[in-house]
Amino acid sequence: MKHRLAPSLLLQSTTRALGITLAASILCAAMFPFFALSNLSMIYLLGVTFAAARYGKMESILVSLFSILAMDFLFVPPRFSFVVSNDEFVITFIVMLVVSAVIGDLTSRVKQQAQIVSERERKVESERLHNTLLSSISHDFRTPLSTITGAVTTMIERGNFVDSTQKELLLMVREQSERLARIVRNVLDMTRVDSESINLNREWQSLEELLGVALEHCDRILGDRNVTISLSEDLPLLHLDGVLFEQLIVNLLENVGRHTPPNARIVIRSQKVEEFVIFEIEDDGPGIAAGEEEKIFKKLYRISSNGSTGQGLGLAICRSIVLAHGGTIIAGRGELQGALFRISIPHHEMQKVIGV
Amino acid sequence: MDREISERVKILVIDDEEPIRRFLTASLETGEYQVIEAANGQIGIHAAVMHNPKLILLDLGLPDIDGLELTKEIRTWSQIPIIILSARGQESDKIKALDYGADDYITKPFSIGELLARIRVALRNTSHLREESLPVFDNGTIRVNFTTREVFREDTLVHLTPTEYKLLTVLTQSAGRVITHTQLLTKVWGEQQAEELHYLRIYMKQLRHKLEKDPARPAFFTTEPGIGYRFRT
Numbered sequence A: 001m002k003h004r005l006a007p008s009l010l011l012q013s014t015t016r017a018l019g020i021t022l023a024a025s026i027l028c029a030a031m032f033p034f035f036a037l038s039n040l041s042m043i044y045l046l047g048v049t050f051a052a053a054r055y056g057k058m059e060s061i062l063v064s065l066f067s068i069l070a071m072d073f074l075f076v077p078p079r080f081s082f083v084v085s086n087d088e089f090v091i092t093f094i095v096m097l098v099v100s101a102v103i104g105d106l107t108s109r110v111k112q113q114a115q116i117v118s119e120r121e122r123k124v125e126s127e128r129l130h131n132t133l134l135s136s137i138s139h140d141f142r143t144p145l146s147t148i149t150g151a152v153t154t155m156i157e158r159g160n161f162v163d164s165t166q167k168e169l170l171l172m173v174r175e176q177s178e179r180l181a182r183i184v185r186n187v188l189d190m191t192r193v194d195s196e197s198i199n200l201n202r203e204w205q206s207l208e209e210l211l212g213v214a215l216e217h218c219d220r221i222l223g224d225r226n227v228t229i230s231l232s233e234d235l236p237l238l239h240l241d242g243v244l245f246e247q248l249i250v251n252l253l254e255n256v257g258r259h260t261p262p263n264a265r266i267v268i269r270s271q272k273v274e275e276f277v278i279f280e281i282e283d284d285g286p287g288i289a290a291g292e293e294e295k296i297f298k299k300l301y302r303i304s305s306n307g308s309t310g311q312g313l314g315l316a317i318c319r320s321i322v323l324a325h326g327g328t329i330i331a332g333r334g335e336l337q338g339a340l341f342r343i344s345i346p347h348h349e350m351q352k353v354i355g356v
Numbered sequence B: 001m002d003r004e005i006s007e008r009v010k011i012l013v014i015d016d017e018e019p020i021r022r023f024l025t026a027s028l029e030t031g032e033y034q035v036i037e038a039a040n041g042q043i044g045i046h047a048a049v050m051h052n053p054k055l056i057l058l059d060l061g062l063p064d065i066d067g068l069e070l071t072k073e074i075r076t077w078s079q080i081p082i083i084i085l086s087a088r089g090q091e092s093d094k095i096k097a098l099d100y101g102a103d104d105y106i107t108k109p110f111s112i113g114e115l116l117a118r119i120r121v122a123l124r125n126t127s128h129l130r131e132e133s134l135p136v137f138d139n140g141t142i143r144v145n146f147t148t149r150e151v152f153r154e155d156t157l158v159h160l161t162p163t164e165y166k167l168l169t170v171l172t173q174s175a176g177r178v179i180t181h182t183q184l185l186t187k188v189w190g191e192q193q194a195e196e197l198h199y200l201r202i203y204m205k206q207l208r209h210k211l212e213k214d215p216a217r218p219a220f221f222t223t224e225p226g227i228g229y230r231f232r233t
Helices: A007-031 A037-054 A057-074 A088-158 A164-194 A207-217 A242-259 A314-324 A350-354 B018-028 B041-051 B067-077 B091-100 B112-124 B162-173 B181-189 B197-211
Strands: A202-205 A226-231 A238-241 A265-273 A276-283 A328-333 A339-346 B009-014 B033-038 B055-059 B082-086 B104-107 B136-138 B142-145 B150-153 B156-158 B178-180 B221-224 B228-231
Touching: A007 A037, A007 A057, A037 A057, A037 A088, A057 A088, A088 A164, A088 B018, A088 B112, A164 A242, A164 A314, A202 A207, A202 A242, A202 B197, A207 A226, A207 A242, A207 B197, A207 B221, A238 A242, A242 A276, A242 A314, A242 A339, A314 A328, A314 A339, B009 B018, B009 B041, B018 B033, B018 B112, B033 B041, B041 B055, B041 B067, B055 B067, B055 B112, B067 B082, B067 B091, B082 B091, B082 B112, B091 B104, B091 B178, B091 B181, B104 B112, B142 B162, B150 B197, B162 B181, B162 B197, B162 B228, B178 B181, B181 B197, B181 B228, B197 B221
Parallel strands: A226 A265, B009 B033, B009 B055, B055 B082, B082 B104
Antiparallel strands: A202 A238, A265 A276, A276 A339, A328 A339, B136 B142, B142 B150, B150 B156, B178 B228, B221 B228
């Protein structure tokens, strides 16, 4: 806290300092007949330390000043005057001042550090609580959502619709319950992936396989969009957490599905470039608004302009997963003049990792 | 046509969530299946012994007995097919359950169509007409003649290396069912290589490229991330 010498604060500090000095002086008065003056100075130093530990730097400075005056006036001969009979005492007072300053400084610094640590601990604790709460709420959502999705999907699969309106309504229920499930899934993923100790279950993965799973997951949301896939022949296996990485691709595809017209073109490609594997998804849709390319990866970012109502976690999760793997993800404009997402993952040569 | 009550196939559902049990009963009891419900592990074991179901749907998150323990326990006295009902993000539990002897799993939320398909596969595998005793495997696109060791994709002969052929054979034997990485590696390469996931990835890729129309969007050789593969029928 910077020195805000508001008059009321100064008054408060002065009052405290006077109180401490008074207490020390009373103690010294009781000891005066039995102890040498040098020992009395220790009592005052105690007062300085107490002021620094209990209150702060201001108080400790004031106490050291008051203490010197008090000691001079009350105990140093000639008593009850500020005159000093022996020059030695001047040195005593100077040394007292210096020692007070050092004690005061050190004590307040220790206090400050302890404060910083406890603040950090509190922040970590509150975030942990926050995540636990989110996670437990989301878990509570799962059974109702599973049941609703299961029931409505069963109804749709059985057919026998009363009329096209009923079919339409059932499709809507399914679509929205799947959307809810996505949101819950993303919140849960965010609580998992947010904590600094994200536990990656790395195994050798084929990007082609993970892409295949993701495309199937997103079949409905991608609809009739034309998807071209171009994976280079020499793509190595990657040491990734397959479940998380597939989730990442799903989030990117969902993002494309949400922000492009139903007949958009999508191109997915991947190639090896020196130490990295580059994985790109681009479309010929409206693209990302200029200047927003970094912002879209922030949590809870929402595009307000085109009315798209995606919850803002999907891309933030993508970034967290990519970063956890030591890679990068950026967004921009692609050759198709739409959005382009480029992921770059360092790949370890298999020989190095398995020791062959 | 309604089956006689006695002809209906008994399925035991062990799940502590009442809505899930209701949903399953309502969706499965539409003709060929009869559902017996159990709300926890103890009741489940009791019901399994009493009613002798043909298949068990088992939720992993039971309150009294751990679903994995239950799987192990049931396997000590029965080979009855078990399909695990699990939530997302429990991959290590699913793998353990499969290694303890569960036949398949399905992740909530699921559609009844998906579940019915897996139930059919699990029930078929227990019938005496196992796929492996037949000389030919044919799923309409891929045909394998085990006697001549010839493999055809839409009537075109495809050349496979011995390892690729062995891998394909193992997959056909568990067609429609999930098979874990460890199970596949052990069956094709032996116990010593049970950890060499990269072999599996490389050979699965080769099979996909030789036998799938679009290897990046496979129709048959599908991946279950974190768990294994499923050779779809």
